[in-house]
Amino acid sequence: MNLNAEKIATNLRKGVLEYCVLALLSERDMYGLEIANQLVELELTASEGSLYPLLARMKDAGSVRTRWEQADGSRSRKYYAITDNGKESLELFGSVWGQLSNQVDGLLGGHHV
Amino acid sequence: MFSTKPDVTAKRYLRQLSGYLADLPEAQRRVILQDISEHSEESRISGRTESEAIGALGEPREVAKASRSELGVPEPRGTGPWPVGNTLIGTAIALATFTAAIVSFFLRNAEGQHPDYTSSTQRSLTSLVELYGPGIAVLTLVPAALLAVLLLVPLRMRRWATLICAVAASVLVISNPIDAGLFYVPMTIVIWLATMLPFAKSLQAGRGESLVLRIIGVLIMLLPVALLASGVERGNVGVFMIPALIWAVACLAISIGIMLNWRISYWAVLAYGVLALIVAVFDSGMLVAAIWMFGGIVLTFGIYGLLRLRPRAGITR
Structure with a gap:
């Protein structure tokens, strides 16, 4: 990917990352590293560190909640779970995304054809 | 097996990030630092090398920038990253x-x-x-x-x-x-x-440190007043009574402010320190060294208070 393409992708990802996290958490509860690994694998984020401020805001906004769970040994992990509030906004995002991508696809298709 | 102690690289990363996040509200800053510290530990245990784990986190500056934009904290102006x-x-x-x-x-x-x-x-x-x-x-x-x-x-x-x-x-x-x-x-x-x-791990002083330092601050404020008061009793001071009284009341007011941990009282302490330094320079009599030292200590306490006892971000906590 060249630099401009990277820039476009970064800008677009920024707006949807939050909902990608919600989508991941709607499948099952995850701890930070799991979420980060998934997002990196899907090439949705490049900076794992920036995930945590996002998660902190989502928690403040009430779309996720956290709980501590015993991992192996004495360590414990902070698990993130989606809330009803989060499910609602994920659903809403889904419909907006569907609409938007249709419109954009149509527009782009129109240009290309 | 793997050590659970954070490596030097991770430690340094967290320290740098902590510096970049200095203007964030303390509670949020602590959560982000803790999350990232745990993340790096988890990635190490999952088999990544230290430098891989740290590299994947992204530049501390970028993470700090993301934190600010997520939490709605404006980028610091003119103060630099430190x-x-x-x-x-x-x-x-x-x-x-x-x-x-x-x-x-x-x-x-x-x-x-x-x-x-x-x-x-x-x-x-x-x-x-x-x-x-x-x-x-x-x-x-x-x-x-x-x-x-x-x-x-x-x-x-x-x-x-x-x-x-x-x-x-x-x-x-x-x-x-x-x-x-x-x-x-x-x-x-x-x-x-x-x-x-x-x-420091936490930018804001802990409860114990805060209490001890505020008591010291009050002593710094009130000791000269007490010395003067004992002078009055013995009748050594007469002419300066009214300005001295104003000064004593001001010191007392600042002390109350310090005990209540008011941010403005540390500004007052700072101003008082600067004033004492100026007095030491321009009225350099026998007590020049004493007044200079006193002014320096007062000024330092004021700055300490502003930076650590009542940091700006602490107010929004």
Whole structure:
């Protein structure tokens, strides 16, 4: 990917990352590293560190909640779970995304054809 | 098996990030730092190398930027990426310059003073510049210049450089060149603070530290008042009664503010310290060194209060 393409992708990802996290958490509860690994694998984020401020805001906004769970040994992990509030906004995002991508696809298709 | 102790790289990363996040509300800052610390530990346990794990986190500066935008904290203006450290170093530079001025121009050399001379004849004594020539003025400015260089040192080496400066300043005080060592004490204290405060785990003082330091602050505020009051009792002070009374009331008010941990009281302490330093320079009588030291300590306490007892971000907590 060249630099401009990277820039476009970064800008677009920024707006949807939050909902990608919600989508991941709607499948099952995850701890930070799991979420980060998934997002990196899907090439949705490049900076794992920036995930945590996002998660902190989502928690403040009430779309996720956290709980501590015993991992192996004495360590414990902070698990993130989606809330009803989060499910609602994920659903809403889904419909907006569907609409938007249709419109954009149509527009782009129109240009290309 | 894997050690659970964070590696040096992770530690350094967290320290840098902590510095960049200095202006965030303490609670949120702590959560982000803790999350990232756990993340790096988890990735290490999952088999990634330390540098892989740290590399994947992204630049501390970027993470800090993301944190600010997520939490709606505006980008800091003009304070740079190291606000606490820069404030302290800036203060130390100001003190070093001020010290250079007082040592070179205002301090009277007592050498050769006739034992019968009264304080009114001190005017006839020579200042260091008059005694040794303008070269001495340049020489006394060396600490200020070195501190200014400190601001140019890359952030990751800043701690060591600051430590070296602190040790050098302490040596300067102890070796006491041209009898001026004592005057560099306030600057030295501030540099020592600069080696510690910006790198502390938590930017805001814990409850115990806060209480102890506030009690010390109140003592600093009230001790001179108590000394004066005992003087009044013995009838030594008469003419200055009204200004002294105003001063005593002001000190008392500031002390109450300190106990309540009001941010404004630390600004008042800071102003009081600066005033004492100015008085020491322009009214350099017998007590010059004492007033200078007192002013320096008061000023340092004010800065400490503003940076650590009641940091700006703490208000939004």
